[in-house]
Amino acid sequence: MAINAYCGVMGSGKSYEVVQGPLLDAIASGRRVVTNVDGINEARIHEYLIAKGRGERARFGSVVHVRTDDMSKSAFFPVEHESAEGATVTPGFVEPGDLLVVDEAWKLWAADKKIPDEHMAFFRMHRHFTHAQTGVACDIVLMIQGIGDLHRKLKEVVELSFRMHKLKSLGLSSGYRVEQYEGWKQNNKTRVGTYVRKYSKDVFPLYKSYAGAGGNEAVVDKRQNVLANKRLWLTLAFLVAMTVLSVRFLWSFFHRAANGTTATAAGPVAASAVPGGPSAAHSETGVGRSKPSFSENWRIAGNYSGPGVAWVVVADSTGRLRMESRSMFQNTGVVQVGTIDGEQVSTFSGVKPEAGAVSSVGLGGGK
Numbered sequence: 001m002a003i004n005a006y007c008g009v010m011g012s013g014k015s016y017e018v019v020q021g022p023l024l025d026a027i028a029s030g031r032r033v034v035t036n037v038d039g040i041n042e043a044r045i046h047e048y049l050i051a052k053g054r055g056e057r058a059r060f061g062s063v064v065h066v067r068t069d070d071m072s073k074s075a076f077f078p079v080e081h082e083s084a085e086g087a088t089v090t091p092g093f094v095e096p097g098d099l100l101v102v103d104e105a106w107k108l109w110a111a112d113k114k115i116p117d118e119h120m121a122f123f124r125m126h127r128h129f130t131h132a133q134t135g136v137a138c139d140i141v142l143m144i145q146g147i148g149d150l151h152r153k154l155k156e157v158v159e160l161s162f163r164m165h166k167l168k169s170l171g172l173s174s175g176y177r178v179e180q181y182e183g184w185k186q187n188n189k190t191r192v193g194t195y196v197r198k199y200s201k202d203v204f205p206l207y208k209s210y211a212g213a214g215g216n217e218a219v220v221d222k223r224q225n226v227l228a229n230k231r232l233w234l235t236l237a238f239l240v241a242m243t244v245l246s247v248r249f250l251w252s253f254f255h256r257a258a259n260g261t262t263a264t265a266a267g268p269v270a271a272s273a274v275p276g277g278p279s280a281a282h283s284e285t286g287v288g289r290s291k292p293s294f295s296e297n298w299r300i301a302g303n304y305s306g307p308g309v310a311w312v313v314v315a316d317s318t319g320r321l322r323m324e325s326r327s328m329f330q331n332t333g334v335v336q337v338g339t340i341d342g343e344q345v346s347t348f349s350g351v352k353p354e355a356g357a358v359s360s361v362g363l364g365g366g367k
Contacts, residue, residue: 003123003140003157005105005184007147008164013176013197014143017164018101020203022141026099028054031061031136034094035101036068037143039208048206066093068107077122078129089129094122097131098138105142106149115151123157147184155184167196174199295343298322299350300329300336312338317351 004022008014015037026033027042028049042063049060070076070093078092094100102108109115115123126138144150147161161184165177179186180193301315303326310326322340329338337346 002127002159003142003154005142005144005147005150005158005161006164007144007161007186009145009166012164012166013178013199014162014164015103015207016176016199016203017162017178017197018141018143019207020200022099022139023101024049024206026139027061027063029061030059030134031097031099032064032095033061033099033101034064034066035103036066036071037101037103037207040065041206044206048202051202068104071102071108072116074118077118079118079121080125080128087128094129094138095131096129096138097134097136099141100138101141101143103143105144109151109154111149111151113151115153120153123154147186150184158184161186293343294349295340295345297350298340298343298345300338300345300347303332312336314340314345315350 006014006018019037019040023033023035023037023040024045027045040063045063046057046060049055050057075090076093078094078096079090081088081090089096109119122138123140126140129138130136142150142154142158147155147158147163150158159182161181163179163181163186165179167173167175167177175196175198178195178197179191180195181187181190182192183190297316298314299316300312301321302313304311304313304323305326311323312326312329314322314324324338324340328340329336331337334347337344339345343349
């Protein structure tokens with residue numbers, strides 16, 4: 001763990017994150033924890049760990065509560081002395097292998113204060129103080145509202161930093177967000193992870209988060225909850241309505257052809273066999289009709305043109321021919337298509353001509 005810093009404004013979840021994480025893990029593994037966290041309760045912690053199935057009471061570590069002022073006294077930290085015969089350690093209140101958890105670290109090591117040499121030596125060499133039986137070295141957890149409040153010499157030895165954020169902007173008071181950074185600098189380049197935690201009511205009795213009896217936070221400004229913004233809900237309602245209308249329009253647009261085909265089949269119109277005569281379909285208004293389907297009777301047999309006129313010749317399976325105005329058709333060649341009697345006609349519509357029937361036409365004039 002080395003030195004980790006947990007940051008966040010009051011009520012952001014940093015005390016909860018430390019207690020439910022490194023503090024409980026250390027006690028469950030048998031380590032001694034030295035801390036100034038208010039209201040920390042060893043008996044309740046042991047009961048909690050037993051209830052969670054994390055071991056037996058005899059194997060749990062202990063909790064030693066100290067005041068913040070006690071940490072500033074001499075001989076609180078062990079000191080290592082180098083010599084030709086080997087390094088020796090002057091014992092302190094903090095023993096080798098302990099986990100030191102410091103709440104409101106700015107009170108001891110603020111940016112504008114001088115760090116005692118004894119403290120600085122411990123921060124730089126705390127991994128040298130290992131437990132005689134387990135071999136576990138000392139680790140340090142610092143809790144502070146802003147990482148910038150720490151002394152610059154202490155910030156340089158922070159291995160990981162975490163920043164907790166309230167979820168009040170989403171109207172949620174049952175959880176918080178954790179951002180993890182490598183080192184003390186907290187920016188996008190150093191961020192290595194983001195997590196959302198949910199509070200467990202079983203953890204709160206293990207420590208005391210408020211100085212008074214109990215504690216509740218009042219909402220000073222309701223605008224901090226973005227979900228209480230009426231404009232947001234109106235915008236969401238508008239977007240939902242537009243989505244529903246768009247889906248309905250697209251569905252009706254793509255299903256309109258099927259409905260139009262059914263209506264056409266119910267009342268077919270007889271085709272005129274008079275060459276050059278107007279089709280019966282062109283005398284109708286065609287209001288409300290959908291895109292016509294391809295004709296099962298007529299196909300394009302060829303084209304005829306003369307001085308000032310141009311016709312398209314269509315034929316059916318029996319060889320009957322019709323001449324329709326060129327203006328009713330689009331494109332040329334095999335992709336030519338037009339509308340006759342409310343149906344589309346092309347070179348591949350209709351049915352295959354019967355044996356002996358006329359399949360093409362050649363009239364005097366240009367084709």
